[in-house]
Amino acid sequence: MSVKYSILGLLHYEDMHGYRIKEHIEKNFGYMWSVNYGQIYPNLKKLEQEGLISMREEVQNGKKGPPKKLYSLTDAGREAFQEWLAGSPERSMLLRDPFLMRFVFFGFGDKGRALELIDEQIMAYEGDLAGRLSKKEKWRTKDVFVNQLAELGIEMNKMMLSWLKETRKKVAAGGEEQ
Amino acid sequence: MSVKYSILGLLHYEDMHGYRIKEHIEKNFGYMWSVNYGQIYPNLKKLEQEGLISMREEVQNGKKGPPKKLYSLTDAGREAFQEWLAGSPERSMLLRDPFLMRFVFFGFGDKGRALELIDEQIMAYEGDLAGRLSKKEKWRTKDVFVNQLAELGIEMNKMMLSWLKETRKKVAAGGEEQ
């Protein structure tokens, strides 16, 4: 259901067609969120049927590509969105991360390989962090919430890095004790 | 696929039947992970068909309940698990959190309600943190990896709390500037 309401949310910025929606998410939330057409187009159709958005076909005179289907929020859509936005979200679990899923079981595996995989993670997060920090400037103009979300991404990255490094030390040290 | 390999991982501790597997996860990883029988039983069946685990029916003489189906790892299962464990995991996205999903769009909603929802999150995370800290002692005997995962849970909780509190300040302050 989150995709449905995300679309309603994004249409608050401007009227969009499916392709733009994906693009918008990739440009603005690419570091923390992804969608694909298999989700977008069926949801747009459903939302229209429910009367939460309305579609107008853009006749592209001379422009490239097939006719765009521009969607905009209806009053009902705005209402439904507000209701969702004001509702209390269910609490979700951490540790859906594919790395952490393995990590719990590293005790049953090869310690050398575990260290390698930890190093891989460290490098990946370091790359992410650099990317996030460099993009931080571009995002500065947005509202507090979008800004703070970017900040959270950075904080989370930093925390993961220090945890990974600390963990690496402990694992490496544990090997000599045995 | 993660459930499949998680089962193989858990069977390294001891032979288990479906019910125990769920119980084990809830007791040991309850703060960060959940499964349900709809996943467990079909996966056990599949794993057995693939020859990665083997089943022996426990004849319960005089004991309560239906006969337990005890599963244990086969050599093929151990191998498949090791292969998975040593493989590089795909990187996953943060922000699959239902709260953060709403949070991005708080700019389009009521600021008072936003503050309330932030407060709700703060209270929830404070409860979690207390719970995690109190259980930390019980887990102390486990291996480095399980230990570190518990540590990560605590760190993550702390980070979220400080971020939420900082965010709350900024949002509240932003209201007066306008």
Added chain:
DNA sequence: AAACACATGTAACACGTTACATGATTCA
């Protein structure tokens, strides 16, 4: 007698991902 813990299982549904099909325009 009722509730609860033990134990196994499935069917329906919701959600998400991948891969493919289609087709016009623009640029190298």
Added chain:
DNA sequence: TGAATCATGTAACGTGTTACATGTGTTT
């Protein structure tokens, strides 16, 4: 000419969740 970009869409698949059905033994 071929590749890239714009643009819409669907079918198959994989995974996860909810809710139900079934039944025994123990505790209140």
